[in-house]
Amino acid sequence: MLAAARWLIYRDLLLAMRRRGDVATALLFFLIVASLFPLGVGAEPNLLRAIAPGVIWVAALLSSMLSLGRLFAADHADGTLEQILLGAAPIGIVALAKGFAHWLVSGLPLVAIAPVIALQYDLPSSLYGVLALSLLLGTPILSLVGAIGAALTLGLRGGGVLLSLLVLPLYVPVLIMGAGSVEMAGAGLDPGGQLLLLGALLVFTAAFAPWAIAAALRISVE
């Protein structure tokens, strides 16, 4: 069971390494979206500092969602997904492993790159830790919840736009708690409560989302 999960994660990472362009595109998208906001709202430092947590989180949401379409599509197209589902490994474990691999490729780099954007937005350096921690706790939720949508829209026409319609409303709590924790820390309050809630949501999602992903995959493949 664990061997299957390890193998799946290794395989997805290997595939991502072979197609580095895809990973880089999502990261570049994150950077570009975050750079567009100052051009739109003006370069007033106080304003930028105030909107920075929200902008970084919205950019992370969008860039995580952008790479969701590829989560199952290639495996579905060449029949690998069917073989994985026919295999002995529980589909829930498969779903969890796929979600985790997606997070390693699309979420973890955002955690590393977010302080650079925070720098651009003149966020005080004392907040970088909270920002990175909130992204570290929040982006796996995005990958797992997104995987439900990706599995449901597998092979449908207009899958990309439909996926965003399904997934973005479900991302709302993560956005609120993630950006909220940074804002609270910025206001001199203790961000611990928001971060703990985010952690609780992560545990909850990691426990239940694999079921939903597994059910959705079975529906899409049958």
Added chain:
Amino acid sequence: MTTAIRWFWFASPHTFFPVAGTIARWCAVAAAVFAVAGLYVGFFVAPTDAQQGEAYRIIFIHVPAAWMSMFIYLVMAFWAAVGFAFNTRLSGMMSSALAPTGALFTFIALWTGSLWGKPTWGTYWVWDARLTSELILLFLYLGFMALKAAIDDPRRADRAGAVLAIVGAVNIPIIYYSVQWWNTLHQGASVSFTKAPSMAAAMFAGMILMALAFWMYSIAVALMRLRCIIKERE
């Protein structure tokens, strides 16, 4: 044994089709009666509010619509889950039939809310916790309908919609509370609901009558839509 069979007797679209027609007809009549009574009480019997003047009368539409918008999502998710668990065709059709009505009531609640907000709060829209979660509920309805519309095979559409409806129903409390916390964080932007003076009995009666009218209307319309879906599919 016989009771077990009776549970599923009406789960067959063919046996339920005529029953749905009868129930829908009676509910439509009841909806009209309750609506006339509710609007009469609302416009002519209920007193003018001391603080909000005549503008408050929109609550006779607004509050029942908001109730129905949330309740219908739960009913829809319930039928979707039943269909997913027992593989009954009718349950999936039922959830499809309920979704547009739920979305309509969500929209009405948002619309009448903003019409009420303009004279009372001075603005059509505030990022209040209730308004925001109602807006997200509308997005959930639209996502559910869009997913069903995108899948050609009705059985697959029902099952996929069921997964989404259940995930959405689990998420609704999380979304609601997170929006509320977010709202308290952004205290400056919010307008608190003014503490309403204890409601006059006539106002309450009008609201309940309208809520009953909306209930009956929802059942009638959902069952009529269900009959269309049965005819289309079977």
